[in-house]
Amino acid sequence: MKSFYSRFRENRKALFSLRFFIAITILSLLSNFIANDKPLIVSYKSEFYFPIFFDYYETEFGGDFETFTDYKDIYISDKIEQNGFIVWTPIQYSFDTLNYELNSPAPSPPTAENILGTDDKGRDIFARTLYGLQISILFGLALTFFTIVFAVVIGGVQGYFGGNIDLFGQRFIEIWSGLPILFIIIIISDFISPNFWTLLGIMLLFSWIPVASLVRAEVLKTRNLEFIGASKVLGASDSRTLFKHILPNSLVSTITYLPFILVSSIVTLTSLDFLGFGLPVESASLGELLGQAKNNLHAPWIGITVFITLSTLLVSLIFIGDGVRDALDSRTV
Numbered sequence: 001m002k003s004f005y006s007r008f009r010e011n012r013k014a015l016f017s018l019r020f021f022i023a024i025t026i027l028s029l030l031s032n033f034i035a036n037d038k039p040l041i042v043s044y045k046s047e048f049y050f051p052i053f054f055d056y057y058e059t060e061f062g063g064d065f066e067t068f069t070d071y072k073d074i075y076i077s078d079k080i081e082q083n084g085f086i087v088w089t090p091i092q093y094s095f096d097t098l099n100y101e102l103n104s105p106a107p108s109p110p111t112a113e114n115i116l117g118t119d120d121k122g123r124d125i126f127a128r129t130l131y132g133l134q135i136s137i138l139f140g141l142a143l144t145f146f147t148i149v150f151a152v153v154i155g156g157v158q159g160y161f162g163g164n165i166d167l168f169g170q171r172f173i174e175i176w177s178g179l180p181i182l183f184i185i186i187i188i189s190d191f192i193s194p195n196f197w198t199l200l201g202i203m204l205l206f207s208w209i210p211v212a213s214l215v216r217a218e219v220l221k222t223r224n225l226e227f228i229g230a231s232k233v234l235g236a237s238d239s240r241t242l243f244k245h246i247l248p249n250s251l252v253s254t255i256t257y258l259p260f261i262l263v264s265s266i267v268t269l270t271s272l273d274f275l276g277f278g279l280p281v282e283s284a285s286l287g288e289l290l291g292q293a294k295n296n297l298h299a300p301w302i303g304i305t306v307f308i309t310l311s312t313l314l315v316s317l318i319f320i321g322d323g324v325r326d327a328l329d330s331r332t333v
Helices: 004-010 012-029 074-083 125-161 163-177 181-189 196-222 226-233 238-250 258-275 286-295 300-328
Strands: 041-044 047-049 084-087
Touching: 004 012, 004 300, 012 125, 012 300, 041 074, 074 084, 125 163, 125 196, 125 238, 125 258, 125 286, 125 300, 163 196, 181 196, 196 258, 258 286, 258 300, 286 300
Parallel strands: none
Antiparallel strands: 041 047, 041 084
């Protein structure tokens, strides 16, 4: 019988999607080195500086004030170039950099300087999309990881011990899953300012429920197999039996859910940002860009960029999930 990897490789769409997602993830993690309003390297009077990592006062480069250097200031950039050189990032704008030299009112159409145009505040859309992808992917991966951990522990304990633990656990899950998560986030946002970690915590309170139910069902099925009974007869503890023997044999179907949990996480974060209940307003966010596209229908480049970015990302994750599911299917030869 073929291995999982061999079967996954045969699904060309899934393999290409996985490579595409890895490439997009690496690209987004390198956002600071691709789109930034600070240079990568500055050479001044034979000394090397790395503004992308450290802040320097402009007096270091012949300026007059003890303030952090604005490397786009013509006065400062001329002084540096007279005594050295500047190595800029490919895109000389960060996600929150305002372009004060636009040739048309913001939002301005794509130009050689702003290849995807600017938003209604004059910020570069390419930079905001890149940083928005970084936040969305990191948020999705973090939520997926913690969701699986919570679901495996809770579902595993329910399914293994059964009895009253399973009974009360199921009743709690039924009540808890009925709570409206969107309304809860809206209420909480009235008391605190949501950020990456608070949103992650709130969504984690609900995201584990469907996966835990799946883990519970698999554990209920696996715990009655003969090798589990043999393990107990040999004196293995409940924790060892559960985590060493039962869960590894019950997680195959759970693994197929990983890409779909990631899709759900990214979509939820984007929706909350679009509605204004997500990340802080100053954050780079695909949902915030989507809101700008709705409010600026005369600037179609914003909507087109967000649509292509989100659709390609989510479709690639769905193809990966389909490929993983097919590769794990025991009926596949």
